[in-house]
Amino acid sequence: MSVKRTLETIHPLAKLAWVVNTSVVAGVMSTPRQLFWLATTIALAFALFGGSSLRKVIKYWRILLTIPVLLFAFHLFLYPLAGGQSQRLLFRWRFLHITTAGLTDAAVYSLRLFCSVFALVLFLATTEIKAIIVSLIRVHVPVPFAYAIYLMLRSIPVMGTEASAIAQALKTRLSGRVPLAAVWLIWSRYVFALVLIGVRRAEQTALAMDARGFALRRRRTFLWESRWSAAGMLFLVGNLLISWGLILHM
Numbered sequence: 001m002s003v004k005r006t007l008e009t010i011h012p013l014a015k016l017a018w019v020v021n022t023s024v025v026a027g028v029m030s031t032p033r034q035l036f037w038l039a040t041t042i043a044l045a046f047a048l049f050g051g052s053s054l055r056k057v058i059k060y061w062r063i064l065l066t067i068p069v070l071l072f073a074f075h076l077f078l079y080p081l082a083g084g085q086s087q088r089l090l091f092r093w094r095f096l097h098i099t100t101a102g103l104t105d106a107a108v109y110s111l112r113l114f115c116s117v118f119a120l121v122l123f124l125a126t127t128e129i130k131a132i133i134v135s136l137i138r139v140h141v142p143v144p145f146a147y148a149i150y151l152m153l154r155s156i157p158v159m160g161t162e163a164s165a166i167a168q169a170l171k172t173r174l175s176g177r178v179p180l181a182a183v184w185l186i187w188s189r190y191v192f193a194l195v196l197i198g199v200r201r202a203e204q205t206a207l208a209m210d211a212r213g214f215a216l217r218r219r220r221t222f223l224w225e226s227r228w229s230a231a232g233m234l235f236l237v238g239n240l241l242i243s244w245g246l247i248l249h250m
Contacts (some may be wrong), residue, residue, distance in 0.1 A: 002184060008126045008231070011226045012127050012226065013136070013139065014233070014235055015127055016123065017131065017236055019119045020244060021240060022038070022115055022119040025038060025115075027041055030108065030245060031250070032104065032107040033250060034246050035114075035115060037250065038115050039114060043116065045122075046122050054238070057121055057125045061123045063121065064117055064118060064121055067115065071106075071109055072107070074142040077096040077098065079099055079105060114232070123153075124156060129150065129153055129154050132153065133146050154200075156188060156200070158201070159201075163194055166193050166194055170186060170189070170190060174186075179180060
């Protein structure tokens, strides 16, 4: 087995536990320094063991960067002003302002979200989605719950494709440079169209599941299923030790 493909061959449940643990650890961390080092360990693990999955990760760059950046800007400029020496005013223009407390909280909240989304994106880029539901059922997770997790993860790349299609459709309807006053209108139409498409796809999925008698109690076989390995156990244990060690020693 090539070392460069280790992350792709690790058991899906080990990587799913890694995503959950990373999100929990990010939520517990309270300083930007801790979260920065957590993001660094995620990036380092992917650089060493991610193999040929870089192209798959690049496809999710909008999800990976847009939401954390918007969250950072929201907390940075709209953080409530309060008296005391704990927050010092650094910048102010009309209703926008930057304080030391707002800068710290903005960094913490955005880095928490970035770490969680980063781990999820790497999980999707290095895991065969159909292997997840098989692995969950094998450990006696109820089929409806396992399939709900599968659909949630499967919808992320699907909605990513839909988002690109909507963006291209909007570009073809715009002539030349967009005025600054129209940016908000275009952005709201983009989000509104994406939400409507998501609702429609969810309804279509529900109708398809209902038509096929989904979740009836019956035994089934699997064409292929993942196997636990020493690499998977080492990856999971190493992640637990490193991520929680960052909290205890920083």
